[in-house]
Amino acid sequence: MGELLEQHGVQIMYTKVWRSLQHAKRLTYGNPDESYQQLPSYFHMLKETNLGSITAIETDENNYFLYSFFALGACLHGFRSYIRPVVAVDATHLKGEHKGVIFVATCKDEEEMIYPIAFGFGDGESDRSWIWFLMKLREAIGVREDLVIVSDRHQSIANAMSHVFPSVPHVFCFFHLKQNLKKRYRQRKDVMTAFYLAAYSxxxxxxxxxxAEIQSMHPQTHLTLMEARPEKNGLVIDVLQLPDSKPL
Structure with missing residues (x-):
């Protein structure tokens, strides 16, 4: 608004600017409702042009959209053939008209770059939505003997893992634990150094x-790490730091 006044001598109300911005977005990206309606057609063409792709859409009793899932055939082939089976799962919130979340499942390739496996859309991070997404992920990648799932400490992920992947090791992401420790305790450098060394042991x-060093220096940090079940998970595995992840 300030630029319009300065450059063109036009004073305009905030609400009119906001409505104009929303109209421009609709012209550029289309209507959100229409985009969801096009998902079946998009998924059909995806499977036609990228053989081996897996897609799914879940609706309620009134045929309203609930969840969707897709995994590109090329990505699945690469995962099965060449990628170390350490899969990180996470979700990020949508900021559009219909809100909800995007679910992601990724790995790292041999160049330490993010390797996409699968994506999904849902109404939020609930037990039901995570169970649905992980069930579709299991159908796509199967259950290998050396498979490991990495996530943050969201309780719904843990609940869904026990339901869908009960025999697969589920470990917590080093990045999230580190951010939680910094946020909670404003950690000293010596404590964080011991934490890094423990994580990479x-x-x-x-x-x-x-x-033991951490316990002697800061008992509360040690208690937090014990709650992360290091005896089961080997403490933490720094296999993937998800982009733009936010600690819980």
Whole structure:
């Protein structure tokens, strides 16, 4: 509004600017309702042009949209053939008219770059939505002996994992734990150094040694790490730091 006044000598109300912006977005990106209506056609063409792709749409009893899922055939082929099966799952909130979340499942390739596996859309991060997404992910990638799932500490993910992948190791992301520790305790450098060393330990004895140091320096941090079940997960695995992830 200030630029319009300065450059063109026009004073305009905020509400009119906002309505103009929304109209411009609709002209550029289309109507959100129409976009959701085009999902079946888009998924059909996706499977026609990218063989091996997997798609799914879930609706309620009134045929209203609930969830969707898609995994590109080329990405699935690469995952099965070449990628280390350490899969990170997360969700990020949509800011459009219909809100909801985007679910993502990714890995890292040999160049340490993000490798996409699958995406989904849902109404939020609930037990039901995570169970649905992980069930579709299981159909897409199967259950390998060396499969590992990485996530933040969202309780719905843990609940869904116990339901869908009960035999697959579920570990917590190093990045999220680190951010939580910084946010909660404003950690000293010596405590964070011991945490890094514990996280990157390759043996249980070495990890326990650094955990003991953390307990002596800051008992509350040690308690937080114990709640992350290091005896089950090998503390944490820094296999993937999800982009724009926000700690819980």
């Amino acid at each position: 390759y043996t249980t004895i070495e990890c326990d040694t650094y955990l």
